[in-house]
Amino acid sequence: MTVCKRVDVHVEGVVQGVGFRPFVYSLANRLGLAGRVRNDVDGVFIEVEGALAGVEEFLTALERDAPALSEIESVTVVSGEPAGHSGFTITAGDPAGPRRTLVSADTATCDDCLRELADPAGRRHRYPFIACANCGPRFTIVRGVPYDRLLTTMAGFAMCAACATEYHDPADRRFRAEPICCPACGPDLRLLDARGADLCGDPIAGCATLLRAGRVVAVKGLGGFHLAVAAAHAEAAAALRARKHRAEKPFAVMVAGLDQARRLCAVDEQAAALLTGRARPIVLLPRLPDAPVAAAVAPGRRDLGLMLPYTPLHHLLLGELAEPMVLTGGNVGDEPIAHEDADAVTRLGGIADAFLVHDRAVHVRTDDSVLRPWSGGHTVLRRARGHAPEPLTLRRPAPRPVLACGAELSGTFCLVRGRRAFLSQHIGDLDDHDTLRSFVEGIDHFCGLFDIRPEVVAHDLDPAYLSTRHALELTGVELVGVQHHHAHIASCLADNGETGPVIGVALDAPGRGLDGTLWGGEFLRADLTSCHRLGHLALVPMPGGAAATRQPWRMAAAYLRDEHPGLDVVRRNAAHWPDALALARAGVDAPMTSSAGPLFDAVSALLGIRDTITYEGQAAAELEQRADPYETGSYAATITEGDLLVVHAADLVRAAAADVAAGTGTGTIAGRFHNGVADAVVRCCVMLRDDTGLNTTALSGGVFQNALLLERTVERLRAAGFRVLTHTRVPPGDGGVSLGQAAVAAARDRPS
Incomplete structure (x- = not known):
């Protein structure tokens, strides 16, 4: 029976x-x-x-x-x-009650749809908007919930009889697939000239012809516009850089598949898995010496940001072009990317020679995500398309809904309901008015999408941050200030589903500390409710304040003073060096900082790599690029004990300066410096373990975007017997700060 x-x-x-x-x-x-x-x-x-x-x-x-x-x-x-x-x-769902369902991230075209795309006998042959329940646009087209076609930007496209049959058939992979469409009923593709007038012929073939001819084309993607040129076309890449006002920051390159990727970069199994994952992020990989890519694509870099096509349009365009193409954000400077057709023609008209557009609206602009593999896993440098808005799960639920407003640079926000933390897509630097508006609009959209009405609002302690100002202007909420570097460590804890306590190592750019100085090279005893400072890098003045972040030679002056007057860095800046030293000695416009960011800047300038920067983190990134990864030597920093451990990082700079004077190679010096920083971190953690009994470390802060430093630090900590937490799902930089703020605010809101 x-x-x-x-x-x-x-x-x-x-x-x-x-x-x-x-x-x-x-x-x-x-x-x-x-x-x-x-x-x-x-x-x-x-x-x-x-x-x-x-x-x-x-x-x-x-x-x-x-x-x-x-x-x-x-x-x-x-x-x-x-x-x-x-x-x-x-059966039909019950729409009653609060909205607690989740929205999927946009997802790369699946294999089934790609087969249809290539099938001459199919009704969707070469149709650029093919999608099904397993792939295609989601987050970027959703206006509201429940997730239904009428609440997406597909609402204006009435399904034809054939699509409707698929849509209502439970056995079909397009059952209830809201982006469903075909050439008979879906969006249309058009190629426009620089003034917005239609160009005749097949849009994809026409676009490929323009790219081969060295033209710049604005291409509408899932989350907004990209600017495209043929990656090997030197004049086109240089023209794009000049028109976009992007002096040196690298461009990403889209390749048709792994075979094409392997002609540009070293692609191992880990990298291949990241490239081909459903999120299809930009992946930073070691560039091959003979890679056929124009010098202007990634000047000063030994790596390239590669990504594979993630929409049918990309597949068709790369197939027609038959070579890699640059695909970078459709904006000028640090503005948000354009995502509306008319706005794109207006804003990008001085950059693009043509526009490849379609009539499916983008509701939420979203940049490409960026990942970087390292020997222990991978680091998320930018979390956006393919990941947002899917939530992270907190170890313990928040008693009340929380909004965290994040930092000023690499802005994100985070909303928490119960155990779900909805970290927004990367929005950008909030010192731009349009970016700030996008930030505020994004908060409103998430609140509506997930039916969250914040009762607790977390923010940075720096009142100059526009994200902090936004938080302080809200009414009817409880405000929670979270120190910047505590938020970094809390972000790492939340990323790993942990609550602490840990020895937190926050190596970061300068941020407002609790003692009136700018922190950023911190050793903290931290959990989700509190943190206590246990040690830090020795304080050093920043001559000129904000100017020192744009001109790394100033930090070289601050660290060396006049101890090495014969160095090249002195000669290059001889006219200004005394002024910088005067500011440092007088303490005028020279705030004191323990930040690790300026330390890397100083050594970069010392080695003649970067005296001035054109984008955040450039000096440190190029220093890492020049380091010999096989160098085993290490500079030593003095560590003094007292109420707090103090790492005298100037020792590292002086040792590097001595090697410069001795004619030692740049790669060797940069390698020894990275090893020296890692060694100092480990020595501090060992000393703090003896005092606290804690054997778990959490590494966070923007400096840990440096894969070489991260690898060296993790391997040494593990060799010393530590359990090490690193970031795997959210950025270690300021893009993850809002998650940390939210986790702290939620933890403090719980009854003790």
Whole structure:
């Protein structure tokens, strides 16, 4: 006799708009089970009954074989008596109650859709907007929830009869796929000239012809416009850089596939997995010496940012072009990327020679995500398309809804409800008015999308930050100030699902400390509620204040003073060096800092790599690029004990200066410097372990975007017996600060 069983299953997570109900429907029918499945405000609810073995296999396969786009947070199973269901059905969801469902990130075109794209016999052959329940636009087209076509930017495109049949067929992979369309009923592609007038002919072929001829084309993607040129075309790359007012910051390069990627960069298994993942991020990889890429694409860099196509349009364009292309943000300077057609023609008209546009609106502008592999995993440098707005899960729930406003540079915000932390996409530096407006609009959109009304608002302690000002202007909320570097360590804890306490090592740019100085080279005893300063890099003046961040030679002057007057760095800046020293000695316009960022800047200037910068972190990044990764020598820094450990980083600069004077090679000096910083970190952590009993370290702050430093530090800490936490899902830089602020505010809000 067959034993029957019934279970009610509640699945929470990213399980709507990702083909989850059709998956459940097919699974139940394959196993001969009866019941029903529907969406609800929390996720997906399933009633299933039948033979005991079939039900048990159903529960196993439910998580094991879930759709690629789904992210299951929890599965709750309750047994009951069979209800006598006849067959298995998909029923309408209940829209009542608060909105707690999640929105999927935009996802690269799946293999099934790519096969259709290439099939001459199919009705979607070479159609640039092909998508299904397993791929395509999500977050960037969603205006509201529940996730339904009428609440997306596809609302204006009425489905044809063929698409409607697929849309309503539970056995079809396009069942309830809201972006569904075809040439008969979907968006159209157009190629425009610089004035916005239509150009004749096939838009994709015409665009490829322009790119081969050295023209700059603005291409509308998932989250806004990119500016494209042929990557090997030297004049085009130089023209793009000049018109965009982007003096030296590297451009990303899109390649058709891994074979093309391997002709430009060293691509190992780890890199290949990152490149081909469903998020299709930009991945920073070692550049091959003979890579056919124009010098203007990534000046001063030994790596390239590569990405694979993630929309049908990209696949078609690269197939027509038959060579890699630069694809960089469609903006001027640090403005937000353009995402509306008319605005793009206006704002980018002085840059682009043509525009490849379509009539599917982008509701939320979103940049490309950027990842960097290292020997221990990978670091997220920018979290955006392909990742946002999917939440991170906090170890403990927040008692009340939280908004965290983040930092000034690499701005993000974070909203928390319960255990879910919704970290926004990268928005940009908030010192730009349009970026600030995008920041505020983004908060409003997330609040509506996830039905969150913040009662607690976290912010940085620096009142000059525009993100802090926004927080302070809000009414009817409880404000929580979080020290910048505590937020960095808290972000690392949240990234790893931990609560602490840990020895937190925050190596970062200058940020407001608790003692009136600018912190940024900190050793902290930290958990999610508090942090205590245990040590820091020795204070050094920043001659000229903000000018010292733009002119690294000033920091070389501050560290060396007049001890090495014969060095090249002195000769290059001989007219200004005494002025910088005078500011440092007088303490006028020379704030004191313990930050690690200026330390790297000083050595970069000392080695003649970078006296002035054109983008944040440039001097330190180029110093890392020049370092010999095989160098085993190390400079030593004195560490003094007292109420706080103090690392005398000037010792590292003096040692580097001595090697410069001795004619030692730049790569050797840069390598010894990186090893010296790693050694100093480890020595401090060992001393602090003896005092605190803590054996776990958390590494955070923008300086740990440096893969060489991160590798050296992690391997030495582990060799010393430490358990080491690093960032894997959110940036170690300021793009992750809002998550840390949110985690701290939520923890402090809990009863003790």
